[in-house]
């Protein structure tokens with residue numbers, strides 16, 4: 001499968017944030033998305049998943065030949081799209097275990113039935129893999145979790161749902177070195193022909209553990225540069241100024 005974004009424009013509260021995004025992510029590849037604060041990375045992630053606050057004003061997003069922009073978020077999830085949030089929400093009153101079970105049920109086609117005992121067995125194996133205490137699934141989702149624990153919970157969701165495409169929005173932010181390695185291990189364990197990932201990050205760190213096939217840079221709601229992993233090193237060294245001025249010059253021409 002292929003996730004294809006073409007000419008995507010999106011606004012929030014009447015303000016245009018995405019100004020024509022083109023990006024193709026085939027399964028089997030890992031892409032990194034970098035860019036300054038406020039450039040629209042999370043907006044793209046949210047629009048892909050179908051967040052209702054954003055208005056898509058142009059362009060298209062396809063998973064193979066399916067136009068996903070007309071689908072509800074749960075239908076996109078059912079097709080295999082997954083988003084790990086930059087700021088996971090706390091849901092008091094809903095245990096993490098119930099949430100994961102419900103999410104797994106919703107991923108099944110209509111009428112499909114989840115085998116609960118094997119689901120729980122797999123969940124425990126995933127928790128061991130992520131070095132998480134089994135008690136986490138009895139706690140209310142993300143309530144009182146540390147920043148790093150919330151990110152690890154996002155990775156547990158990803159492993160439990162086995163998505164076709166995962167968008168990870170700054171899953172590496174706020175992680176200690178050990179947690180960063182564990183999160184990377186989680187992504188790398190899914191790596192293969194049936195999995196594609198878009199890793200939104202500010203730092204080279206995580207990309208030392210998860211080698212991206214392509215790197216895209218977003219500035220001002222546009223992808224202004226795509227390249228190989230060497231682009232990350234240039235950004236780490238020189239920052240974004242050279243791309244910002246280039247992007248401004250090109251935009252002025254249009």
Ligand SMILES: Nc1ncnc2c1ncn2[C@@H]1O[C@H](COP(=O)(O)OP(=O)(O)OP(=O)(O)O)[C@@H](O)[C@H]1O
Pocket residue numbers: 012013015017035036037038039040041042043044086
């Ligand atoms: N509800 C809103 N009303 C107005 N502007 C908004 C709203 N939500 C987001 N924005 C604006 O959209 C722009 C893009 O935000 P977004 O969160 O996508 O950036 P980002 O690239 O993810 O940044 P960061 O690296 O800091 O996470 C920002 O200027 C932000 O202020």
Ligand SMILES: [Mg+2]
Pocket residue numbers: 041042043086169
């Ligand atoms: Mg963001």
